[in-house]
Structures are given as C-alpha cells and as structure tokens.
Amino acid sequence: KQEVTQIPAALSVPEGENLVLNCSFTDSAIYNLQWFRQDPGKGLTSLLLIQSSQREQTSGRLNASLDKSSGRSTLYIAASQPGDSATYLCAATSGGGADGLTFGKGTHLIIQP
Amino acid sequence: NAGVTQTPKFQVLKTGQSMTLQCAQDMNHEYMSWYRQDPGMGLRLIHYSVGAGITDQGEVPNGYNVSRSTTEDFPLRLLSAAPSQTSVYFCASSLRTHSNQPQHFGDGTRLSIL
Numbered sequence: 001k002q003e004v005t006q007i008p009a010a011l012s013v014p015e016g017e018n019l020v021l022n023c024s025f026t027d028s029a030i031y032n033l034q035w036f037r038q039d040p041g042k043g044l045t046s047l048l049l050i051q052s053s054q055r056e057q058t059s060g061r062l063n064a065s066l067d068k069s070s071g072r073s074t075l076y077i078a079a080s081q082p083g084d085s086a087t088y089l090c091a092a093t094s095g096g097g098a099d100g101l102t103f104g105k106g107t108h109l110i111i112q113p
Numbered sequence: 114n115a116g117v118t119q120t121p122k123f124q125v126l127k128t129g130q131s132m133t134l135q136c137a138q139d140m141n142h143e144y145m146s147w148y149r150q151d152p153g154m155g156l157r158l159i160h161y162s163v164g165a166g167i168t169d170q171g172e173v174p175n176g177y178n179v180s181r182s183t184t185e186d187f188p189l190r191l192l193s194a195a196p197s198q199t200s201v202y203f204c205a206s207s208l209r210t211h212s213n214q215p216q217h218f219g220d221g222t223r224l225s226i227l
Contacts (some may be wrong), residue, residue: 031211036218043117043203046215089156093211100146100158100171100205101216 002027004092006104014112015082021075021107023090028068031093034101035064035075038087047088048075052095080111115139119204119219126194126226134189134222136204142217144207145187149173149200150221156203162187163210194226 003026013019025033032051036044048057048064050073056065063076073090087108091101120135138145146161158171162181176198178190187206191198201223207216 032213034215041221043218043220044205044216046217049213049215051213091156099169100148100161101156103148103156105153105155 002030002092002094002102004090004102004104006088006090006107008107009105010108010110012110012112013080015080017080018076018078019080019109021077021088021090021109023073023075023104025071025073025092025102027092027094028071029095030068031095033064033066033073034091034093035062035073036089036091038089038106044089082111082113085109085111117204117206117217117219119202119222121222122220123223124225126191126224128194128196128226130191130194132191132194134191134202134204134224136187136189136219137185138187138204138206138217139185140206140208140217141184142206143184143209144212145181146171146205146216147177147179147187147189148203148205149198150203151200159189159202191224196226198224199226200224 007022034049035047050066061078066073087106089106091103117138143164147159148156150156160179162168204219205216208214
C-alpha cells in the first residue's frame, strides 16, 4: 500500500526566503505526482503535476522535482510572499488500478510579512 | 466554466439520519471521486467512478453509497449517519483515470453528525 509522507508538518519563514517542501512515497511505481495548495476552508488547487517519466516541472516561482528511484519529490518556492501562506499537499497516483490519489498530510506554510 | 460544484457547503445531521452530498462537474470528465479529510489523517478515498454506470470502493467506503447515472453527477449517500462520519468531504474529477491531467476539486461539504 502506497504511503506518502510530508516533512515538515509546519513551516514559518519571513517573506522573501526561498524554501523547500519535501514529500516521500513508499511505492516507486507511480503514474504521476501532484502538488496541491489548500487555503483555509477551501478546496484543493492543483499547482504542478509531474509525470513518472519527468524529473521536474516549473510554474512561475514554483518548481517541483521527482526522483522515483529514491521515492522523493520536492516543491521549491522562490522569493516567498505572504500570499503563499497555505497548506501544501502532495499526492501520488498509482501506476496500476484506478483507485485515486494517495495524499500526504500536508505542510502548513506561514510566510511572515 | 463552473468546474466541480458541491452542495451543500455545510450540513448538520443527527445520528441515524441519511442524506446525499451532491457533486457535479461540467468538464465532461470520465473520472470522479469522493474523499474525506480529517485532522491528522489527510485525505482518504471513499469511492470512485471511471465512467457512467461504473463505481468502485476506495480506502474507507463503509457507511457510504454512490451511483453514477450520468457523466456529470456523482452523489455520495450517507445511509445512517454516525458521529465518526463528521468530516469535510471533497469531490474531485479528472479527464480519465490515468490522463496526466490534474484533478479538479470542489470546495467541499463540511458535515457534522451530532
């Protein structure tokens, strides 16, 4: 059974810092890995999706990497802003079957103005 | 383009009552799913559907029922509500099971069982 772990569980940094959020998964036979953002009381918004054959994806100040062999993904946020404050979730899609995403518990990020 | 719409946004039930959480998408997505989100547990898959007329169980299906009579709608039924079903429920959709397209989530239904 796939297990996804996110470290740290919470992070508070001053505005302007570059930061890295970590995600690890136990089964390397993934189809893709997605990073989501969740604001309080809201649903999940997809940030980046990395296919199993890819090593990284970029969108603006966000860069996500994937290393299947080590079972790790990282989300890099450059020049953090207070508006980046949210919970960030990573989720793995299994390579076989149709049983949805396996989520980590998330990293609660606070960017101090 | 509304995306994934969930109703109601909030609901309070008494133990033993039944209700249906509605989910609709207007993106012609084949794959739809329901998750529950609990503190300290993350999101867990309840049921999913790969197309109209096809449903299957996820990780935590007990106490829930689903059907998929149309591509657009995927309602989740609580048969006899229990306090353990107090949670935030999210519906999600994507083009297909393995499409390498991102999943779209609704804003959630916050359900309290007294």
